[in-house]
Amino acid sequence: MYPLRGAVRHYSWGSHTALAELTGRPAPTEEPEAELWLGAHPVAPATVDTGDAAVPLCDLIARDPEGELGTDCARQFDGRLPFLLKVLAVEQPLSLQAHPSRAQAREGFARENAAGIPLDAPRRNYRDDNHKPEMVVALSRFEALAGFRAPAETVEFLRDLGVSELTPYASELGDNLDATGLRALFTAWMTLPTKSLVGLTDAVLSGCERYLEARSGSEDEFTVAARTALELGLAYPEDPGVLASLLLNRVSMEPGDALFLPAGNLHAYLRGTAVEIMANSDNVLRGGLTSKHVDVPELLRVLDFDSVGVPWVRTRRDGHERLYALPVREFELWRVRLHNSGTPEPATAAFAGSAPRILLCVQGSVQLRCDDRILGLGRGEAAWVPSSDPELVVRSSHATVFVATPPIRSEST
Structure with missing residues (x-):
């Protein structure tokens, strides 16, 4: 056994204090620190102190896969550590996203390789050929959007907001309370022309304000969802992810609570600190709430609209x-x-x-x-x-x- 030093990742949504305080460093930090990677992913491997030298974990494993991983693990996962452990420090909402299945990742990775897209290109969707099921376990109170809400409940929410511009959408979903209806509504909102998107978003946010004023002091599911839409609208104006948030489960997690995000599960983390573990992959398909590359058509290819409800882990x-x-x-x-x-x-x-x-x-x-x-x-x-x-x-x-x-x-x- 050896001491392991994680690799800090700097993203705009990270915290200036959480990871520094966890690891005993001075805070606040000059740059926001979003993730601490504890694994052997080649993009940002953790470092092992062997006593003789500091060695990237991926290099240590490559020298002796069977000794480090065990014979069965090394054979099953081609001599690579199969998981990546992280600590997340979420100060601002991060991207609306989903991850591909193994088959989708292999196909997408090969397709982008054939198109000559460099692995480090900002427009790259598939940076490896692996799937990325993941679980997040709250260390502090942790807020998230995770999975589609049951369609019947979403229809009730959209109608309760009292926004006339939402009436046709609520009616269409009400006539198709299944994956087909969810896909149609999500696709319609995510592909709206800019002018239509801005008009609908403004109307929805005004409706959310009225809704919250009428229910001052309430903390039920719909009230929290309306407040979240307003917060996202301030952080990401003119972003279709604000509308998409109305379709998702709004989750508040206490320390120790866990969510499992399998392939195709649409989610976004909003606030808090958590431990995250996933298959050793960096494949992310984004639909909004980010300044990074967004590819709505590719996201629609991988989304699972059949899975509804909060994906709690037993x-x-x-x-x-x-x-x-x-x-x-x-x-x-x-x-x-x-x-x-x-x-x-x-x-x-x-x-x-x-x-x-x-x-x-x-x-x-x-x-x-x-x-x-x-x-x-x-x-x-x-x-x-x-x-x-x-x-x-x-x-x-x-x-x-x-x-x-x-x-x-x-x-x-």
């Missing part, structure tokens, strides 16, 4: 550990909360060997032990544990740690 508890288990082969995530409950001895949790692991301490401090080797982690610090290491024991009197790994069995002690 968890399984086992002693100190909480498992976020998902229907993916690339990763699973454990949250380990260690408290000694007034006893003199620290609490412990044990993880069997045979698979690679990345540990991130987000509260307190922990001691990691593999055989006779010991490594301490404080808040905001991480570790790389290769497959060749034996059982890992995590000890602390008070700490919270996330453990990311390809699916393996774990047991508490």
Whole structure:
């Protein structure tokens, strides 16, 4: 096991304080810090301190894939770490987006390669040939748009807003309360000519203001959705994503809550700090709420309009550990909360060997032990544990740690 230093990514929607405070650096930072990447993606690999040198994790794995990943993992994922762990610090809303399936990613990647689009070109949609299912777990109160709301509820919301310009859209969706109706409405709004878009958006935002005034003090689902549309309208005027937000579930997450975003799930993160884990990919199809490349036709190719409702993740508890288990082969995530409950001895949790692991301490401090080797982690610090290491024991009197790994069995002690 080795100390692991994440790579900070600077995007305009990031925070000047959250990641710096987590990792014990001076705040506020000069540039906004949006993401801390803890993985082996070649765009921004984390760095492993081996004691002799600081080595990018992707290079360390490339030297000895079977030793670092294990024979099965190395063979199954072509010698690459199959997941990417991140910390997100969302100060401003980020893009309305979805991710492709594996088949869509392979086709899109090959298509853009054949067209001669450089991998680092801003207009590139597919930067690799992998899918990107992902899960986000709140560290603070975390606000998001995630998945399409049930069509019948959206019709009720659009009618409640009392905006005459929305009447034909609400009626059309009301006549087609299924994926076909959602696709037609979303497509219509996302492809409106600029003049029509501005007129409809202005009318909708005025309607949201009236709606909130009439329901002062209310915090029901529709009130929060109307307030979100107004906030997005201020941040991204003349953006079709403002209208699209009316179709999505508005979600407020408390620490420990988790959402799973499979291929085709439309979502946007609005505010807060969270841990995110995904397949090792950087493929994003954007539809709005961003200054980055937007490709609505390609987004429409990958969207899943059949999936409605909030995509909450069910968890399984086992002693100190909480498992976020998902229907993916690339990763699973454990949250380990260690408290000694007034006893003199620290609490412990044990993880069997045979698979690679990345540990991130987000509260307190922990001691990691593999055989006779010991490594301490404080808040905001991480570790790389290769497959060749034996059982890992995590000890602390008070700490919270996330453990990311390809699916393996774990047991508490």
